[in-house]
Amino acid sequence: MSEEHALGFFERYLTLWVAICIVLAMGIGYLYPGLTDSFEAFEISGYSIPVVIVLFLMIYPIMVQTPFQKIIQAGKTAKPIIITLVLNWGVKPFLKAGLAWIFFAVIFARFLSPDMTSELIGGMILLGIAPCTAMVLVWSYLSKGNMGHTIVVTAVNSLSMLVFYAPLAIILLPIAGVGGTGLDVPFGKVAFGVLAYIGGPLVAGYLTRKIILDKKGVEWFEIFVNKLHYVSIIALLVTIVVIVSPHSNTITGQPLIVLLIAIPLLIQFLVMFIISYWTAKKLGLPYEDAAPTAQIATSNHFEVAIAMSVTLFGIDSLATLAAVTGLLIEVPVMLIIVNFCLRTQHWFPAITREEME
Numbered sequence: 456m457s458e459e460h461a462l463g464f465f466e467r468y469l470t471l472w473v474a475i476c477i478v479l480a481m482g483i484g485y486l487y488p489g490l491t492d493s494f495e496a497f498e499i500s501g502y503s504i505p506v507v508i509v510l511f512l513m514i515y516p517i518m519v520q521t522p523f524q525k526i527i528q529a530g531k532t533a534k535p536i537i538i539t540l541v542l543n544w545g546v547k548p549f550l551k552a553g554l555a556w557i558f559f560a561v562i563f564a565r566f567l568s569p570d571m572t573s574e575l576i577g578g579m580i581l582l583g584i585a586p587c588t589a590m591v592l593v594w595s596y597l598s599k600g601n602m603g604h605t606i607v608v609t610a611v612n613s614l615s616m617l618v619f620y621a622p623l624a625i626i627l628l629p630i631a632g633v634g635g636t637g638l639d640v641p642f643g644k645v646a647f648g649v650l651a652y653i654g655g656p657l658v659a660g661y662l663t664r665k666i667i668l669d670k671k672g673v674e675w676f677e678i679f680v681n682k683l684h685y686v687s688i689i690a691l692l693v694t695i696v697v698i699v700s701p702h703s704n705t706i707t708g709q710p711l712i713v714l715l716i717a718i719p720l721l722i723q724f725l726v727m728f729i730i731s732y733w734t735a736k737k738l739g740l741p742y743e744d745a746a747p748t749a750q751i752a753t754s755n756h757f758e759v760a761i762a763m764s765v766t767l768f769g770i771d772s773l774a775t776l777a778a779v780t781g782l783l784i785e786v787p788v789m790l791i792i793v794n795f796c797l798r799t800q801h802w803f804p805a806i807t808r809e810e811m812e
Contacts, residue, residue, distance in 0.1 A: 469597075469688065469790055470787055470790045470791070472692055473692065473695060473786050473787055473790065474787070476692045476693075476695045476696050477695060477699060477783060477786075479696055480695060480696040480697075480698075480699035480700040480703060481699065481700070481703040481706065481707060482703075483696065483700040483703070484699070484700040484701060484702065484703025484704055485703055485704065485707065487700075488704055505697050506694065506697050506698060509690050509693045509694045509697055510690070510694055511655060511656055511659075512686060512687075512690035512693075513590075513592075513593060513686075513687050513690035513691050513694055514592050514593075514656040514687070515656045515659055515660055515686075515687075516660075516680075516683035516686045516687045517592050517593070517596050517602060517656075517660070517687055518606075518656045518657050518659065518660025518661070519660040519663050519664050519679075519680065519683060520602070520660075520664075520680055520683075521602040521603060521606065521660065522603075522664075524603075527603075532604070532744075534738065534740065535604055535608065535735075535740060535744045535748050536607065536608055536611055538731075538734060538735065538738065538740075538748055539608045539611075539612065539748050539751050539752055540611065540612070540615065542727075542730070542731050542734070542748075542752035543586040543612060543615075543751070543752055544586075544615065544619050544623070546727070546730065546752075547583055547586075547723075547727055547752060548580070548583045548584045548623050548627060549627070550583070550723060550726060550727060551579055551580065551582065551583030551719075551723050552576070552579065552580050552583060552627045552630055554579070554719040554722060554723050555575065555576040555579035555580060555583075555630075555719060556576055556630055557719075558715070558718060558719040559572045559575045559576050559579075559715075559719075560572055560576065563715050566711075566715070567715075571712075571773055574768050574772050574773035574774040574777075575712075575715075575716065575773050575774065575777055576630055577628060577764070577767065577768060577774045578716075578760075578764050578768070578772070578773060578774030578775065578776065578777030578778050579716075579719065579720075579777050580624070580627045580628055580630065581624065581760045581763045581764050581767070581774065581778060582755050582757075582760040582777065582778050582781045583627075583723075583755070584619070584620055584623045584624060584627070585616070585620070585755050585756035585757070585759040585760040585763075586612040586613075586615075586616065586751065586752075586754075586755065586756055587609075587612070587750075587751055587754035587755050587756050590691070590694075590754065590786075590789070591605065591609060591747065591750050591751050591754050592605055592606070592609065593687055593688075593691050594747075594750045594754070594789050594792070594793055595746065595747035595750060595751075596687065597790075597793045598746040598747070598750065598793050598796045598797060599743070599746075599797065599800075600742075600743055600744070600746040600747040600750075600796075601741075601743040601744050601747060604743070604744050604747055604748075605747040605751070606657065608747070608748070608751055609751065612751065613756075616756075616759070620759075624763075628767075664676070667679055695782075695786060698757065698782060699779070699782065699783065702761075702775075702779040706776065706779060706780065706783070709773075709776060712773060712776060713776065713780050713783075716776065716777050716780045716781075717780060717784050720780065720781055720784045720785075721784060721788065724753055724784070724785065724788045724792075727752055727753045728749055728750075728752075728753045728792055730752075731748060731749040731752035731753060732745065732749040732796075735748045735749055735803075736802060736803060739804060740803065741803055741804055741805070742796075742799075742800045742802070742803035745803050746796040749792075749796070750789065750792060750793075750796075753789070753792065754785055754789060755781055755785065757778060757779075757781060757782045757785075760778040760781065761775060761778040761779060764777070764778045
């Protein structure tokens with residue numbers, strides 16, 4: 456059965472639809488300033504139920520199309536997992552903390568008070584130590600990456616947050632002038648995120664795939680998958696609206712600070728992608744593993760970063776603004792990276808059809 460997912464008209468102009476959704480989200484947040492309180496009234500472990508629903512719809516169609524054998528096979532391949540863990544926990548947090556200090560404590564220091572500098576560096580650090588989970592599944596899917604590998608590494612990353620998040624925060628937050636000795640990792644939030652973003656869609660996708668193939672056959676399954684074709688993309692766009700709209704007033708209230716935040720963020724995304732993509736190529740990974748490896752190492756887990764920024768600095772802090780701005784910058788940047796990956800598949804060794812199956 457074919458698993459090709461060529462980019463059609465809708466996907467080719469996805470950057471435009473994302474831009475429209477960001478503007479829409481900002482407008483909704485401006486018109487309905489009480490939206491944050493409404494979302495907080497419906498939460499599970501700190502996650503807004505609307506966010507959980509749209510993220511499930513974003514990931515479920517991908518899981519349906521991913522054979523469970525690929526996930527098992529990916530779990531037995533150590534190299535991509537080790538590369539991703541090293542990049543996510545040994546490189547990205549320190550790169551982001553260093554760039555934050557250089558820009559906010561040195562280059563932009565004359566525009567910022569000491570308190571502003573501390574909050575901005577703190578927000579960038581909290582963003583840098585939260586590796587991506589849900590959205591990277593869409594980036595990998597659009598890049599024609601190995602979804603089994605993406606699912607396994609995403610799950611490993613999520614679970615490793617329970618081990619590495621707090622120690623790295625304790626080590627790096629003093630750069631921002633914040634003591635991290637009393638920091639507690641958001642265990643419930645991370646655990647629920649693993650269940651909601653990976654476990655739930657994975658189980659639902661596996662059961663859907665098995666039942667349809669067993670009861671209806673391959674031809675009916677292909678018809679069903681085709682009907683799901685745009686569900687992930689539409690859910691991604693709705694996710695942007697749902698996540699950004701409650702924070703729109705925070706963003707629009709300080710546009711100059713948003714611009715200052717965007718500069719080191721863009722540099723970090725670019726540098727991290729180059730390092731991870733080059734590393735994957737040098738270590739001989741096939742494109743199908745290299746693309747998601749680089750994308751996972753480049754992107755971030757905004758829900759955890761925003762939650763920790765609110766906890767440590769406050770909902771109206773510049774740290775929270777930095778975490779939210781990260782989402783606005785990352786989505787269009789990752790779409791550019793997806794397009795770049797698709798255009799550079801020939802840089803990597805080809806894999807046989809038997810290896811793909």
